[in-house]
Amino acid sequence: VEASIPEPQRDAWRKFTPKGFTTSEEFEKEAVRHIETTLARSLYNCDEVAAYGGTALAFRDRLILDWNKTQQTQTFTDQKRVYYLSLEFLMGRALDNAMLNVGQKDSATKGLGDLGFRMEDIISQEHDAALGNGGLGRLAACFLDSMASLNYPAWGYGLRYRYGIFKQEIIDGYQVEVPDYWLDFNPWEFARHDITVDVQFYGHVNRWQDDEGKQHTSWEGGETVLAVAFDVPASIEADRLVPGYQTPTCNNLRLWGSKAASGEFDFQKFNSGEYEASVADQQRAETISAVLYPNDNLERGKELRLKQQYFWCAASLYDIVRRFKKTKRSWKEFPNQVAIQLNDTHPTLAIPELQRILVDLEGLEWDEAWDIVSKAFGYTNHTVLPEALEKWSVPLLQHLLPRHLQIIYDINLNFLQFVERNFPKDRDMLGRVSIIEESNPKMVRMAYLALIGSHKVNGVAELHSDLIKTTIFKDFVKIYGPDKFTNVTNGITPRRWLHQANPRLSALIASKLGGHEFLKDLTLLSKLESFVDDKEFRKEFREIKYANKVRLAKHIKEHNGVTVNPAALFDVQVKRIHEYKRQQLNIFGVIHRYLQIKSLSAEDRKKLAPRVSIFGGKAAPGYWMAKTVIHLINKVGDVVNNDPDVGDLLKVIFLEDYNVSKAEIITPASDISEHISTAGTEASGTSNMKFCLNGGLIIGTCDGANIEITREIGEENIFLFGNLAEDVEDLRHAHLYNHYELEPKLAKVFDEIHKGRFGDAGAFSALLNGIVEHGDYYLVSDDFASYVQTQELIDEAYKDTESWTTKAILTVARMGFFSSDRCIDEYAESIWNIEPLVQKKDDEA
Ligand code: 8GP
Structure with missing residues (x-):
């Protein structure tokens, strides 16, 4: 290779190869140097953006050393x-991930503190x-x-x-x-x-x-x-x-x-x-x-x-x-x-x-x-x-x-x-x-x-x-x-979706399993099963979930202006808005719940389980039906969240601009998440795995990876409902050629929408007509009764904190299969036919 340094000069070079920092002081030195030189800012002109820049550049330097070495080894080998x-x-x-991978997040947190910044604020500067x-x-x-x-x-x-x-x-x-x-x-x-x-x-x-x-x-x-x-x-x-x-x-x-x-x-x-x-x-x-x-x-x-x-x-x-x-x-x-x-x-x-x-x-x-x-x-x-x-x-x-x-x-x-x-x-x-x-x-x-x-x-x-x-x-x-x-x-990386998004849970698991090895071999999580009856562990596990909910509640207060009670059941559906994913089924279920609350006496209402229904997701700009669903969710939220009869019993939140960094806040904070596509339409789903890994239970259809999740964690730990994929064709056919009746509870929901209870009914007519008149392609009506019934089961199950905790812990313990490491090994073995390339530390290639 013509561009390489001649052998006799390499020692001179190696003397100056940067080694990276390992203490908070060394980190500060690097960050300040970047802020003052690379970014041309000063002591009197350093806001959080600049502090983010300096921190990112300090860590980038560190990554680049590994990157160069890896590329060089790959070329030679x-x-x-x-x-x-x-x-x-x-x-x-990238920053948080880089800090955890490099293993210097603590020194950076301390270093930034010394310079007058808080780590969370700095991380959130990144686009x-x-x-x-x-x-x-x-x-x-x-x-x-x-x-x-x-x-x-x-x-x-x-x-x-x-x-x-x-x-x-x-x-x-x-x-x-x-x-x-x-x-x-x-x-x-x-x-x-x-x-x-x-x-x-x-x-x-x-x-x-x-x-x-x-x-x-x-x-x-x-x-x-x-x-x-x-x-x-x-x-x-x-x-x-x-x-x-x-x-x-x-x-x-x-x-x-x-x-x-x-x-x-x-x-x-x-x-x-x-x-x-x-x-x-x-x-x-x-x-x-x-x-x-x-x-x-x-x-x-x-x-x-x-x-x-x-x-x-x-x-x-x-x-x-x-x-x-x-x-x-x-x-x-x-x-x-x-x-x-x-x-x-x-x-x-x-x-x-x-x-x-x-x-x-x-x-x-x-x-x-x-x-x-x-x-x-x-x-x-x-x-x-x-x-x-x-x-x-x-x-x-x-x-x-x-x-x-x-x-x-x-x-x-x-x-x-x-x-x-x-x-x-x-x-x-x-x-x-x-x-x-x-x-x-x-x-x-x-x-x-x-x-x-x-x-x-x-x-x-x-x-x-x-x-x-x-x-x-x-x-x-x-x-x-x-x-x-x-x-x-499919699978997910436990580094980002457990260790980074939920550091306290990762630490708790590490304390029980004797280290963070599970982040590299997720099947080790199964050892958690033996702690399922450990009182201290259960308590800490619950406290972590609660703290994550408090953090999300704060985010909701800041962005939506709505106060939600962290003790309520957090029910989350975050993903792209699509008819086949059936956010419409969810919001119709929410309306049904609202109508029920309204129909009860003040005394009976006290027996209900408080719930926060949280939605998030983008609609493709040209996808009118999906945009209508977003509109309906927001309109229902306006009515429900301002109804004094309802109070804490129900809140409906649409979180703006759902993206990866928001997912890192939302995922650890759910009690239940919804994966409710028409059977046979969702190829896999991956957020279902993320929620389970963070101790959230799921309500879902027999679709995509939900089926394998059920096999791994056990039927008693998941709330399944709805028609099966093998029956979908016949049901659709029947809708088109026979007369069909709307499910009665759903009919009531539609009546209220028609009456204008959630604003101009005309805005939602295409959405409702698709179900009432145009064959209900996604089987919302067919699945509605079993959906609502399953939601009632969830209300009951959530009241029993101890059994809920057991389900949640067992779910986490049984998620080992869903690491993307397992996927990549499968691809490598059965499709790519490639082997890992291990770089020994002493190998100065
Ligand atoms: C998605 C699937 O909808 C989802 O179930 C799966 O988990 C994910 O891929 C990863 O496998 N599919 C798509 O986003 C998709 O097909 N997009 C465009 C190619 C049309």
């Missing part, structure tokens, strides 16, 4: 790596890195954490959006979207202006024959945009929590930003007075990575979105191939060195792109290339909802990526010939499984392309993985056999 391609990484804040919508993006973030924690050589690849998911404001009970410009100060990224890729769009395809008669194809793009790498040190492993012999692994998340290829604006235009036109190219290029599309479980087929996808796939593959080529191996070895995981279908264009690189640029034969391609990729499906399955129109692809469209057609031709040979009697099958849908315009079915181009396809929970095999991919199971399909049930 050169073993197989995994590349996780995801259009979303919902990282949240969330909100480059994702919901579960899919947060899963990618948890996976980065686990891949590092388990020492897998792994890189994440994504887009560096200038605007992440919008900020949600609630104004007069309506959602208003505000842009999320988060990059004004981001100490966690390194712009690599020297690492760039030219990405082409549009243009035309040339074919010619060389002197030996060999056919060649090349694509000449009409527009070139520059991809610039921005690197983010992605979660060092938790080794310092559990002192060991290893050097922590710090993997890389590479995010691509777009820039005009020329890098300059057009001087000729500028000089001739066309000022706007002179910067137009630059702006067009920068638009590609400007903004995250705010849809969750919905695809809209916009050209700019397709440009984002190709831009990111092309840059990432160029980078991966460049790294592989440096090793001078033969192409055959590519799949032995590289595993690429597609996080849903968004990166599917990477498949034809790699085929193009191998055939057009590297001169491999088609079959040889395809063999390499289809061994390198794995594809994870995250939904069976038809409206979320990506399709791109053929004319759009033809225009934007003409060569890729040809390649897709050739992949399809080969595939269909294979199918025809194997299923000569089933002519209809060809149309069903073709990558091209014969509609007008024709569409490319991205899920089929992803499946055909990958060696493994996985769902994200058992039920979901079974469902994809019997619904959307049924024919493909016949074609490829069942072994191509597998399940990896």
